[in-house]
Amino acid sequence: METPLETRTEEYKGYEFKVEYFADYDSDLSDLGTFTSDPPSEYFVDRSKGQLLGKALPEPDECDYEGPDGETDYDRYDSDYADWEENSNEILSDDLYTWNSDREYRYFLPFCGGEDAPGGDLTEEEWAKYAKQDSDRVERYNRQDWYYMGIAVTLDLGICPNCKQRQEIVHSLWGIESDCKEYQEEVFKELAAECLAQAGFETD
Numbered sequence: 001m002e003t004p005l006e007t008r009t010e011e012y013k014g015y016e017f018k019v020e021y022f023a024d025y026d027s028d029l030s031d032l033g034t035f036t037s038d039p040p041s042e043y044f045v046d047r048s049k050g051q052l053l054g055k056a057l058p059e060p061d062e063c064d065y066e067g068p069d070g071e072t073d074y075d076r077y078d079s080d081y082a083d084w085e086e087n088s089n090e091i092l093s094d095d096l097y098t099w100n101s102d103r104e105y106r107y108f109l110p111f112c113g114g115e116d117a118p119g120g121d122l123t124e125e126e127w128a129k130y131a132k133q134d135s136d137r138v139e140r141y142n143r144q145d146w147y148y149m150g151i152a153v154t155l156d157l158g159i160c161p162n163c164k165q166r167q168e169i170v171h172s173l174w175g176i177e178s179d180c181k182e183y184q185e186e187v188f189k190e191l192a193a194e195c196l197a198q199a200g201f202e203t204d
Contacts, residue, residue, distance in 0.1 A: 035105035
């Protein structure tokens with residue numbers, strides 16, 4: 001196992017445990033959404049603008065309209081995604097969206113708790129609310145405000161009199177968000193309880 005970020009000693013039910021915290025590089029962001037370089041047909045986030053969009057833009061080279069002031073279909077479409085979008089321009093946190101066109105995906109499809117886009121189980125307003133939460137969360141991850149981690153809890157049973165080797169019981173859980181401190185405490189207690197149960201210790 002890799003080197004832990006932090007190691008502590010915690011007590012649970014009168015027993016001491018070694019608690020180790022690891023960076024989890026194997027978890028992904030699929031529970032929040034997915035990135036793509038191609039805009040979907042509707043309901044997504046344009047990271048270059050920091051906007052929730054109701055419909056996809058046409059490609060600029062597909063525009064066949066040019067107005068007197070140089071306005072194109074793209075410009076007209078850009079300002080009229082959906083009626084609700086005009087009221088949600090400020091939903092996303094502008095300071096989070098630092099899209100790099102050379103090496104990052106431009107578009108993000110929020111998972112929104114697995115609910116359907118507007119027209120399914122969600123209204124446009126509900127979708128915008130959940131999309132903001134998922135999208136902002138992903139951008140904060142990209143900014144390294146938080147990361148996924150694993151917690152390993154070890155119960156030391158001491159030296160076995162027969163084999164003369166140290167006996168330990170270890171239980172772990174991965175894919176934990178680093179800034180969810182209350183949940184981390186719950187995980188520790190659950191893992192400690194599993195260690196005690198495996199050891200056959202009474203805790204009531």
